[in-house]
Amino acid sequence: MEPKKIKAPLSDEDVMALKSGDNVLISGVIYTARDAAHKKLVELMDKGESLPIDLNGQFIFYVGPTPAKPGQAIGSAGPTTSGRMDAYTPQMLEKGMKACIGKGLRSQTVKDALQKHKGLYLAAVGGAGALLSKKIKKCEVVAYPELGAEAIHRLEVEEFPATVVNDAYGNDLYAEGAREYAR
Amino acid sequence: MRELAASTISDHVAEMCEEANIYLGEDVFGLLKDALETEESPTGKEVLKQLIENAEIARDEQIPICQDTGFAVFFVEWGQEVHLTGGTLDEAINAGVKRGYEEGYLRKSIVKDPLYERKNTGDNTPAVIYTDIVPGDKVKISFAPKGGGSENMSAVKMLKPSDGEAGFIDFVVNHVKAAGPNPCPPIVVGVGIGGTFDKVAVQAKKALFRHVGDSHPDSRFAKLEKTIKDKINDLGVGPQGFGGRTFALAVHIEDYPSHIASMAAAVNINCHACRHLERVI
Numbered sequence: 266m267e268p269k270k271i272k273a274p275l276s277d278e279d280v281m282a283l284k285s286g287d288n289v290l291i292s293g294v295i296y297t298a299r300d301a302a303h304k305k306l307v308e309l310m311d312k313g314e315s316l317p318i319d320l321n322g323q324f325i326f327y328v329g330p331t332p333a334k335p336g337q338a339i340g341s342a343g344p345t346t347s348g349r350m351d352a353y354t355p356q357m358l359e360k361g362m363k364a365c366i367g368k369g370l371r372s373q374t375v376k377d378a379l380q381k382h383k384g385l386y387l388a389a390v391g392g393a394g395a396l397l398s399k400k401i402k403k404c405e406v407v408a409y410p411e412l413g414a415e416a417i418h419r420l421e422v423e424e425f426p427a428t429v430v431n432d433a434y435g436n437d438l439y440a441e442g443a444r445e446y447a448r
Numbered sequence: 449m450r451e452l453a454a455s456t457i458s459d460h461v462a463e464m465c466e467e468a469n470i471y472l473g474e475d476v477f478g479l480l481k482d483a484l485e486t487e488e489s490p491t492g493k494e495v496l497k498q499l500i501e502n503a504e505i506a507r508d509e510q511i512p513i514c515q516d517t518g519f520a521v522f523f524v525e526w527g528q529e530v531h532l533t534g535g536t537l538d539e540a541i542n543a544g545v546k547r548g549y550e551e552g553y554l555r556k557s558i559v560k561d562p563l564y565e566r567k568n569t570g571d572n573t574p575a576v577i578y579t580d581i582v583p584g585d586k587v588k589i590s591f592a593p594k595g596g597g598s599e600n601m602s603a604v605k606m607l608k609p610s611d612g613e614a615g616f617i618d619f620v621v622n623h624v625k626a627a628g629p630n631p632c633p634p635i636v637v638g639v640g641i642g643g644t645f646d647k648v649a650v651q652a653k654k655a656l657f658r659h660v661g662d663s664h665p666d667s668r669f670a671k672l673e674k675t676i677k678d679k680i681n682d683l684g685v686g687p688q689g690f691g692g693r694t695f696a697l698a699v700h701i702e703d704y705p706s707h708i709a710s711m712a713a714a715v716n717i718n719c720h721a722c723r724h725l726e727r728v729i
Protein backbone atom coordinates (compact mmCIF):
# COMPACT_ATOMS: atom_id res chain seq x y z
CA MET A 266 0.00 0.00 0.00
CA GLU A 267 1.43 3.36 -1.08
CA PRO A 268 1.80 5.84 1.77
CA LYS A 269 -0.55 8.84 1.70
CA LYS A 270 1.10 12.22 1.40
CA ILE A 271 -0.34 14.70 3.87
CA LYS A 272 0.32 18.32 4.75
CA ALA A 273 0.67 19.70 8.28
CA PRO A 274 -1.25 21.38 9.92
CA LEU A 275 -4.47 19.34 9.54
CA SER A 276 -8.14 20.21 9.14
CA ASP A 277 -11.01 18.10 10.52
CA GLU A 278 -11.59 16.74 7.00
CA ASP A 279 -7.95 15.68 6.74
CA VAL A 280 -8.30 13.83 10.04
CA MET A 281 -11.51 12.08 9.03
CA ALA A 282 -9.93 10.93 5.76
CA LEU A 283 -7.32 8.87 7.61
CA LYS A 284 -7.80 5.45 9.15
CA SER A 285 -5.74 3.35 11.53
CA GLY A 286 -3.16 1.36 9.58
CA ASP A 287 -2.61 4.10 6.99
CA ASN A 288 1.03 4.86 6.29
CA VAL A 289 1.55 8.58 5.75
CA LEU A 290 4.33 10.93 4.69
CA ILE A 291 3.98 14.27 6.46
CA SER A 292 5.26 17.54 5.00
CA GLY A 293 5.00 20.99 6.54
CA VAL A 294 5.45 22.40 10.02
CA ILE A 295 5.14 20.31 13.18
CA TYR A 296 6.05 21.01 16.82
CA THR A 297 7.86 18.96 19.44
CA ALA A 298 6.95 18.53 23.09
CA ARG A 299 7.77 15.96 25.75
CA ASP A 300 6.74 15.55 29.38
CA ALA A 301 8.17 18.80 30.74
CA ALA A 302 6.77 21.01 27.96
CA HIS A 303 3.35 19.34 28.21
CA LYS A 304 3.30 20.00 31.92
CA LYS A 305 3.99 23.70 31.35
CA LEU A 306 1.37 24.00 28.58
CA VAL A 307 -1.31 22.33 30.66
CA GLU A 308 -0.50 24.51 33.66
CA LEU A 309 -1.09 27.58 31.49
CA MET A 310 -4.38 26.11 30.24
CA ASP A 311 -5.49 25.46 33.82
CA LYS A 312 -4.78 29.09 34.68
CA GLY A 313 -6.61 30.24 31.55
CA GLU A 314 -3.48 31.93 30.21
CA SER A 315 -2.42 32.06 26.57
CA LEU A 316 -0.03 29.47 25.18
CA PRO A 317 3.35 30.17 23.56
CA ILE A 318 2.18 28.35 20.41
CA ASP A 319 -1.19 28.16 18.68
CA LEU A 320 -2.19 24.49 18.78
CA ASN A 321 -4.95 24.74 16.18
CA GLY A 322 -4.62 21.97 13.62
CA GLN A 323 -1.10 21.16 14.77
CA PHE A 324 0.92 18.00 15.01
CA ILE A 325 2.88 17.44 18.21
CA PHE A 326 5.86 15.09 17.94
CA TYR A 327 7.05 13.47 21.17
CA VAL A 328 10.82 13.62 20.77
CA GLY A 329 14.01 14.51 22.60
CA PRO A 330 16.73 14.55 19.93
CA THR A 331 20.47 14.07 20.33
CA PRO A 332 22.54 17.28 20.00
CA ALA A 333 22.97 18.28 16.35
CA LYS A 334 26.43 17.84 14.89
CA PRO A 335 27.82 20.89 13.06
CA GLY A 336 25.97 21.13 9.74
CA GLN A 337 22.98 19.07 10.85
CA ALA A 338 19.47 20.58 11.23
CA ILE A 339 18.82 18.25 14.15
CA GLY A 340 20.41 15.19 15.77
CA SER A 341 18.85 11.72 15.78
CA ALA A 342 15.16 12.26 16.35
CA GLY A 343 12.94 9.23 16.86
CA PRO A 344 9.72 9.13 18.88
CA THR A 345 9.59 8.62 22.63
CA THR A 346 7.03 6.54 24.56
CA SER A 347 3.67 8.29 24.26
CA GLY A 348 2.03 6.88 27.37
CA ARG A 349 3.86 9.43 29.50
CA MET A 350 1.87 12.16 27.76
CA ASP A 351 -1.53 10.47 28.31
CA ALA A 352 -2.44 12.68 31.25
CA TYR A 353 -2.04 15.83 29.14
CA THR A 354 -3.33 14.74 25.73
CA PRO A 355 -7.10 15.30 26.21
CA GLN A 356 -6.48 18.94 27.14
CA MET A 357 -4.12 19.40 24.20
CA LEU A 358 -6.84 18.10 21.87
CA GLU A 359 -9.37 20.42 23.47
CA LYS A 360 -7.08 23.33 22.63
CA GLY A 361 -7.01 22.36 18.97
CA MET A 362 -4.14 19.89 18.54
CA LYS A 363 -5.10 17.53 15.71
CA ALA A 364 -2.43 14.85 15.80
CA CYS A 365 0.36 13.53 17.94
CA ILE A 366 3.28 11.35 16.94
CA GLY A 367 5.06 9.00 19.32
CA LYS A 368 5.37 5.29 19.93
CA GLY A 369 3.55 2.79 22.10
CA LEU A 370 0.20 2.34 23.79
CA ARG A 371 -2.31 5.10 24.67
CA SER A 372 -4.89 5.04 27.45
CA GLN A 373 -8.60 4.60 26.78
CA THR A 374 -9.12 8.22 27.89
CA VAL A 375 -6.82 9.40 25.11
CA LYS A 376 -8.52 7.17 22.53
CA ASP A 377 -11.92 8.56 23.57
CA ALA A 378 -10.62 12.13 23.38
CA LEU A 379 -9.30 11.49 19.85
CA GLN A 380 -12.80 10.47 18.80
CA LYS A 381 -14.45 13.34 20.59
CA HIS A 382 -12.17 16.08 19.26
CA LYS A 383 -11.42 14.50 15.85
CA GLY A 384 -7.76 13.76 16.39
CA LEU A 385 -5.17 11.20 15.34
CA TYR A 386 -2.44 9.30 17.12
CA LEU A 387 0.38 8.23 14.86
CA ALA A 388 3.49 6.20 15.52
CA ALA A 389 6.83 6.84 13.89
CA VAL A 390 9.29 3.96 13.92
CA GLY A 391 10.84 3.87 17.38
CA GLY A 392 14.59 3.67 17.16
CA ALA A 393 14.78 5.00 13.61
CA GLY A 394 16.19 8.28 14.89
CA ALA A 395 18.90 8.60 12.24
CA LEU A 396 16.49 8.05 9.36
CA LEU A 397 13.85 10.40 10.77
CA SER A 398 16.43 13.15 11.31
CA LYS A 399 16.96 13.24 7.53
CA LYS A 400 13.28 14.15 7.03
CA ILE A 401 13.60 17.19 9.27
CA LYS A 402 14.90 20.11 7.24
CA LYS A 403 14.79 22.90 9.79
CA CYS A 404 14.57 23.08 13.55
CA GLU A 405 14.23 26.05 15.88
CA VAL A 406 13.30 26.51 19.51
CA VAL A 407 10.03 28.42 19.92
CA ALA A 408 9.36 28.04 23.64
CA TYR A 409 10.98 26.98 26.91
CA PRO A 410 14.63 27.06 25.77
CA GLU A 411 15.60 26.32 29.38
CA LEU A 412 14.33 22.76 28.88
CA GLY A 413 17.15 21.94 26.43
CA ALA A 414 16.26 18.84 24.37
CA GLU A 415 12.79 19.05 25.93
CA ALA A 416 12.08 22.60 24.72
CA ILE A 417 9.29 23.13 22.19
CA HIS A 418 10.85 23.10 18.73
CA ARG A 419 9.28 24.07 15.43
CA LEU A 420 10.26 21.55 12.77
CA GLU A 421 9.96 21.77 9.02
CA VAL A 422 9.53 18.24 7.76
CA GLU A 423 9.48 16.67 4.31
CA GLU A 424 7.86 13.30 3.77
CA PHE A 425 8.25 12.32 7.40
CA PRO A 426 7.02 8.70 7.66
CA ALA A 427 4.46 7.65 10.26
CA THR A 428 1.59 5.18 10.67
CA VAL A 429 -1.88 6.00 11.98
CA VAL A 430 -2.48 3.92 15.13
CA ASN A 431 -5.62 5.48 16.64
CA ASP A 432 -8.01 7.26 14.30
CA ALA A 433 -11.03 9.45 15.02
CA TYR A 434 -13.37 6.47 14.51
CA GLY A 435 -12.10 4.54 17.54
CA ASN A 436 -9.95 2.07 15.60
CA ASP A 437 -6.69 0.88 17.13
CA LEU A 438 -3.93 -0.61 14.98
CA TYR A 439 -2.11 -2.04 18.00
CA ALA A 440 -5.14 -4.18 18.87
CA GLU A 441 -6.20 -5.03 15.32
CA GLY A 442 -2.73 -5.66 13.91
CA ALA A 443 -1.85 -8.20 16.60
CA ARG A 444 -5.24 -9.90 16.24
CA GLU A 445 -4.70 -10.35 12.53
CA TYR A 446 -1.33 -12.06 12.90
CA ALA A 447 -1.79 -13.96 16.17
CA ARG A 448 -1.78 -17.75 15.94
CA MET B 449 51.55 -7.34 38.65
CA ARG B 450 50.56 -5.53 35.47
CA GLU B 451 50.03 -1.79 35.79
CA LEU B 452 47.20 -0.15 33.90
CA ALA B 453 46.58 3.59 33.86
CA ALA B 454 43.08 4.86 34.61
CA SER B 455 43.41 7.16 31.60
CA THR B 456 43.74 4.10 29.33
CA ILE B 457 40.41 2.81 30.64
CA SER B 458 38.83 6.24 30.06
CA ASP B 459 40.13 6.35 26.48
CA HIS B 460 38.65 2.96 25.67
CA VAL B 461 35.35 3.79 27.34
CA ALA B 462 35.00 7.10 25.46
CA GLU B 463 35.54 5.32 22.14
CA MET B 464 33.14 2.54 23.05
CA CYS B 465 30.36 5.03 23.93
CA GLU B 466 30.55 6.58 20.49
CA GLU B 467 31.04 3.36 18.58
CA ALA B 468 28.18 1.47 20.23
CA ASN B 469 25.71 4.28 19.62
CA ILE B 470 26.59 4.80 15.96
CA TYR B 471 27.18 1.30 14.59
CA LEU B 472 24.45 -1.28 14.94
CA GLY B 473 26.12 -4.64 15.62
CA GLU B 474 26.26 -7.12 12.75
CA ASP B 475 24.33 -9.57 14.94
CA VAL B 476 21.19 -7.41 15.11
CA PHE B 477 21.66 -6.12 11.57
CA GLY B 478 21.74 -9.69 10.23
CA LEU B 479 18.64 -10.66 12.19
CA LEU B 480 16.74 -7.62 10.87
CA LYS B 481 17.62 -8.65 7.32
CA ASP B 482 16.50 -12.24 7.99
CA ALA B 483 13.26 -10.92 9.46
CA LEU B 484 12.58 -8.88 6.33
CA GLU B 485 12.57 -12.17 4.39
CA THR B 486 10.14 -13.92 6.72
CA GLU B 487 7.84 -11.06 7.79
CA GLU B 488 4.34 -11.47 6.32
CA SER B 489 2.80 -8.12 7.22
CA PRO B 490 3.37 -5.34 4.65
CA THR B 491 3.48 -2.67 7.37
CA GLY B 492 5.86 -4.89 9.33
CA LYS B 493 8.12 -5.18 6.29
CA GLU B 494 8.07 -1.41 5.87
CA VAL B 495 9.20 -1.00 9.50
CA LEU B 496 12.05 -3.48 9.05
CA LYS B 497 13.14 -1.69 5.87
CA GLN B 498 13.23 1.61 7.75
CA LEU B 499 15.29 0.05 10.53
CA ILE B 500 17.83 -1.36 8.09
CA GLU B 501 18.04 1.98 6.27
CA ASN B 502 18.32 3.73 9.64
CA ALA B 503 21.36 1.64 10.61
CA GLU B 504 22.98 2.43 7.27
CA ILE B 505 22.36 6.17 7.60
CA ALA B 506 23.74 6.16 11.15
CA ARG B 507 26.89 4.37 9.98
CA ASP B 508 27.44 6.54 6.90
CA GLU B 509 26.77 9.86 8.61
CA GLN B 510 28.25 8.89 11.97
CA ILE B 511 25.14 9.78 13.93
CA PRO B 512 23.40 7.79 16.68
CA ILE B 513 21.07 4.97 15.61
CA CYS B 514 18.52 6.16 18.14
CA GLN B 515 18.12 9.47 19.97
CA ASP B 516 17.99 7.66 23.29
CA THR B 517 21.67 6.97 23.70
CA GLY B 518 20.90 5.35 27.00
CA PHE B 519 22.08 4.77 30.51
CA ALA B 520 25.73 3.65 30.23
CA VAL B 521 25.87 0.11 31.63
CA PHE B 522 29.17 -1.73 32.11
CA PHE B 523 30.18 -5.23 33.08
CA VAL B 524 33.86 -5.31 33.92
CA GLU B 525 35.89 -8.49 34.37
CA TRP B 526 39.01 -7.37 36.13
CA GLY B 527 42.01 -9.71 36.13
CA GLN B 528 43.30 -9.85 39.69
CA GLU B 529 46.88 -9.43 38.51
CA VAL B 530 46.16 -5.96 37.15
CA HIS B 531 46.94 -2.91 39.27
CA LEU B 532 45.03 0.26 38.35
CA THR B 533 47.05 3.46 38.66
CA GLY B 534 46.07 7.12 38.63
CA GLY B 535 42.48 6.85 39.86
CA THR B 536 39.64 4.51 40.74
CA LEU B 537 37.81 2.32 38.25
CA ASP B 538 34.56 4.23 38.77
CA GLU B 539 36.29 7.54 38.10
CA ALA B 540 38.02 6.16 35.03
CA ILE B 541 34.81 4.80 33.52
CA ASN B 542 32.76 7.90 34.30
CA ALA B 543 35.44 10.16 32.82
CA GLY B 544 35.25 8.07 29.64
CA VAL B 545 31.45 8.27 29.54
CA LYS B 546 31.52 12.03 30.01
CA ARG B 547 33.99 12.48 27.17
CA GLY B 548 32.36 9.96 24.81
CA TYR B 549 28.88 11.44 25.21
CA GLU B 550 30.15 14.98 24.76
CA GLU B 551 32.43 14.38 21.78
CA GLY B 552 30.03 11.97 20.13
CA TYR B 553 27.06 14.38 20.25
CA LEU B 554 25.13 11.78 22.25
CA ARG B 555 22.11 12.66 24.34
CA LYS B 556 22.60 13.14 28.05
CA SER B 557 19.70 11.32 29.64
CA ILE B 558 20.58 10.99 33.32
CA VAL B 559 19.02 13.05 36.13
CA LYS B 560 20.78 13.28 39.46
CA ASP B 561 17.81 13.00 41.74
CA PRO B 562 15.22 10.41 40.67
CA LEU B 563 12.27 11.78 42.65
CA TYR B 564 12.42 15.48 43.38
CA GLU B 565 14.34 17.86 41.14
CA ARG B 566 15.18 15.45 38.32
CA LYS B 567 17.94 17.77 37.17
CA ASN B 568 20.09 16.50 34.32
CA THR B 569 23.69 15.73 35.32
CA GLY B 570 24.69 17.14 31.94
CA ASP B 571 27.24 14.50 31.00
CA ASN B 572 25.31 11.21 31.12
CA THR B 573 27.11 10.09 34.28
CA PRO B 574 27.06 8.21 36.52
CA ALA B 575 27.27 4.91 34.71
CA VAL B 576 25.93 1.64 36.10
CA ILE B 577 28.96 -0.57 36.72
CA TYR B 578 29.21 -4.25 37.71
CA THR B 579 32.66 -5.57 38.46
CA ASP B 580 33.84 -9.16 38.74
CA ILE B 581 37.35 -10.03 39.84
CA VAL B 582 38.67 -12.86 37.67
CA PRO B 583 41.97 -14.72 37.29
CA GLY B 584 44.61 -13.34 34.91
CA ASP B 585 46.15 -10.05 33.87
CA LYS B 586 43.54 -8.82 31.39
CA VAL B 587 40.58 -6.49 31.76
CA LYS B 588 37.41 -7.09 29.78
CA ILE B 589 34.99 -4.20 29.51
CA SER B 590 31.49 -4.81 28.14
CA PHE B 591 29.34 -1.79 27.48
CA ALA B 592 25.72 -1.27 26.52
CA PRO B 593 23.87 2.05 26.29
CA LYS B 594 20.46 1.06 27.62
CA GLY B 595 17.43 2.92 26.32
CA GLY B 596 14.77 4.00 28.78
CA GLY B 597 11.73 2.98 26.74
CA SER B 598 12.64 -0.68 26.72
CA GLU B 599 14.16 -0.62 30.23
CA ASN B 600 10.81 0.56 31.60
CA MET B 601 9.24 -2.64 30.30
CA SER B 602 11.09 -4.90 32.73
CA ALA B 603 10.05 -7.01 35.72
CA VAL B 604 11.22 -9.29 38.50
CA LYS B 605 8.98 -12.00 39.95
CA MET B 606 9.71 -14.43 42.74
CA LEU B 607 8.10 -17.54 41.28
CA LYS B 608 7.53 -20.70 43.30
CA PRO B 609 9.59 -23.77 42.40
CA SER B 610 6.27 -25.55 41.79
CA ASP B 611 5.41 -23.05 39.03
CA GLY B 612 7.87 -25.06 36.95
CA GLU B 613 8.74 -24.52 33.33
CA ALA B 614 5.15 -23.67 32.38
CA GLY B 615 4.89 -20.97 35.04
CA PHE B 616 8.20 -19.50 33.99
CA ILE B 617 7.18 -19.41 30.31
CA ASP B 618 3.85 -17.77 31.20
CA PHE B 619 5.54 -15.10 33.27
CA VAL B 620 7.92 -14.14 30.46
CA VAL B 621 5.40 -14.31 27.61
CA ASN B 622 2.66 -12.44 29.48
CA HIS B 623 5.06 -9.76 30.52
CA VAL B 624 6.32 -9.22 26.99
CA LYS B 625 2.75 -9.21 25.70
CA ALA B 626 1.78 -6.44 28.12
CA ALA B 627 4.81 -4.39 27.02
CA GLY B 628 3.49 -4.64 23.45
CA PRO B 629 4.62 -1.81 21.18
CA ASN B 630 6.26 0.28 23.93
CA PRO B 631 9.83 -1.11 23.81
CA CYS B 632 10.19 -0.51 20.04
CA PRO B 633 9.84 -4.05 18.68
CA PRO B 634 11.42 -6.10 17.27
CA ILE B 635 12.92 -6.71 20.69
CA VAL B 636 15.61 -8.78 22.33
CA VAL B 637 14.38 -10.37 25.54
CA GLY B 638 16.87 -10.82 28.37
CA VAL B 639 15.67 -13.33 30.94
CA GLY B 640 17.18 -14.27 34.29
CA ILE B 641 16.27 -17.31 36.36
CA GLY B 642 17.58 -18.34 39.78
CA GLY B 643 19.59 -16.46 42.37
CA THR B 644 18.18 -13.78 44.64
CA PHE B 645 15.85 -10.87 43.88
CA ASP B 646 18.78 -8.64 42.90
CA LYS B 647 20.95 -11.30 41.23
CA VAL B 648 18.22 -12.40 38.85
CA ALA B 649 17.78 -8.87 37.55
CA VAL B 650 21.50 -8.58 36.87
CA GLN B 651 21.40 -11.93 35.06
CA ALA B 652 18.57 -10.64 32.84
CA LYS B 653 20.65 -7.58 32.04
CA LYS B 654 23.71 -9.72 31.36
CA ALA B 655 21.65 -11.78 28.91
CA LEU B 656 21.32 -8.66 26.74
CA PHE B 657 25.10 -8.48 26.37
CA ARG B 658 25.24 -11.83 24.56
CA HIS B 659 25.90 -11.85 20.79
CA VAL B 660 22.27 -11.56 19.71
CA GLY B 661 20.83 -14.85 18.51
CA ASP B 662 23.44 -17.12 20.13
CA SER B 663 21.90 -19.89 22.23
CA HIS B 664 22.47 -20.86 25.83
CA PRO B 665 25.24 -23.50 26.05
CA ASP B 666 22.94 -25.89 27.99
CA SER B 667 20.67 -27.55 25.41
CA ARG B 668 17.67 -27.53 27.80
CA PHE B 669 17.84 -23.76 28.16
CA ALA B 670 18.60 -23.36 24.46
CA LYS B 671 15.38 -25.22 23.67
CA LEU B 672 13.47 -23.13 26.20
CA GLU B 673 14.78 -19.94 24.58
CA LYS B 674 13.39 -21.09 21.25
CA THR B 675 10.04 -22.13 22.76
CA ILE B 676 9.60 -18.73 24.43
CA LYS B 677 10.65 -16.85 21.31
CA ASP B 678 8.12 -18.75 19.18
CA LYS B 679 5.34 -18.09 21.69
CA ILE B 680 6.19 -14.39 21.74
CA ASN B 681 6.19 -14.17 17.96
CA ASP B 682 2.89 -16.06 17.79
CA LEU B 683 1.28 -13.17 19.67
CA GLY B 684 1.23 -11.39 16.29
CA VAL B 685 2.38 -8.07 17.78
CA GLY B 686 5.01 -7.69 15.06
CA PRO B 687 7.47 -4.89 14.27
CA GLN B 688 6.54 -1.74 16.25
CA GLY B 689 3.36 -3.49 17.36
CA PHE B 690 1.66 -2.86 14.01
CA GLY B 691 0.93 -6.58 13.62
CA GLY B 692 3.18 -9.22 12.08
CA ARG B 693 5.50 -12.14 12.67
CA THR B 694 8.57 -10.42 14.10
CA PHE B 695 8.04 -9.30 17.70
CA ALA B 696 11.22 -10.79 19.20
CA LEU B 697 14.52 -11.22 17.38
CA ALA B 698 15.91 -13.36 20.18
CA VAL B 699 15.35 -14.60 23.72
CA HIS B 700 18.44 -15.03 25.89
CA ILE B 701 18.28 -16.80 29.26
CA GLU B 702 20.98 -16.54 31.93
CA ASP B 703 20.54 -18.95 34.82
CA TYR B 704 22.04 -19.02 38.32
CA PRO B 705 21.76 -21.53 41.16
CA SER B 706 18.67 -21.07 43.29
CA HIS B 707 17.65 -21.28 46.95
CA ILE B 708 15.60 -24.40 47.70
CA ALA B 709 12.54 -22.25 48.47
CA SER B 710 12.78 -19.90 45.47
CA MET B 711 12.68 -19.62 41.72
CA ALA B 712 13.40 -15.99 40.97
CA ALA B 713 12.70 -14.80 37.43
CA ALA B 714 13.36 -11.51 35.64
CA VAL B 715 12.71 -10.01 32.25
CA ASN B 716 14.77 -7.11 30.91
CA ILE B 717 13.69 -6.03 27.45
CA ASN B 718 15.91 -4.43 24.87
CA CYS B 719 14.79 -2.84 21.65
CA HIS B 720 16.19 -3.61 18.22
CA ALA B 721 18.75 -0.90 19.06
CA CYS B 722 20.45 -3.62 21.12
CA ARG B 723 23.82 -1.92 21.25
CA HIS B 724 26.65 -3.69 23.01
CA LEU B 725 30.40 -3.87 22.66
CA GLU B 726 33.28 -5.52 24.41
CA ARG B 727 36.97 -4.88 24.56
CA VAL B 728 39.78 -6.78 26.19
CA ILE B 729 42.61 -4.59 27.44
Ligand code: SF4
Nearest residue numbers: 392514595597632719
Ligand atom coordinates in the same frame (compact mmCIF):
# COMPACT_ATOMS: atom_id res chain seq x y z
S1 SF4 C 1 13.41 1.63 23.29
FE1 SF4 C 1 15.36 1.51 22.18
S2 SF4 C 1 14.90 2.00 20.06
FE2 SF4 C 1 13.20 2.66 21.32
S3 SF4 C 1 13.59 4.81 21.74
FE3 SF4 C 1 14.41 3.63 23.46
S4 SF4 C 1 16.55 3.19 22.94
FE4 SF4 C 1 15.55 3.88 21.08
